[in-house]
Amino acid sequence: MEAQRTRKEEEARNSLPDDLRPIFDDFVADYKFHGTKRHGKPYVSYIVLADMVRAGWRLAAEPIRDDSQKIGESDG
Numbered sequence: 001m002e003a004q005r006t007r008k009e010e011e012a013r014n015s016l017p018d019d020l021r022p023i024f025d026d027f028v029a030d031y032k033f034h035g036t037k038r039h040g041k042p043y044v045s046y047i048v049l050a051d052m053v054r055a056g057w058r059l060a061a062e063p064i065r066d067d068s069q070k071i072g073e074s075d076g
Contacts, residue, residue, distance in 0.1 A: 012046035016053060024053045 005013065013024055027049050035042020 006046075009044070009046045012050040015047070015050050020053050023058060024050055026059070027053060027057065030059075 009028065013021055016024055028044065028046065031044055031049060032042055035044065
């Protein structure tokens with residue numbers, strides 16, 4: 001089930017042509033995941049992500065596994 005979009009996310013998404021919206025959706029989901037992983041709860045500037053997609057941002061490679069610890073975590 002898809003989470004409900006905020007008003008700002010919807011506005012940024014709607015500023016894009018239809019063919020770029022799935023790219024934006026994937027970018028937002030990845031950003032939210034990694035922001036939550038690093039900071040607990042991410043701040044997302046949806047319009048900046050939309051600008052990046054519009055400027056040509058695309059996932060260009062398979063993700064590299066990151067086993068590094070979150071900053072501030074201890075080993076034991």
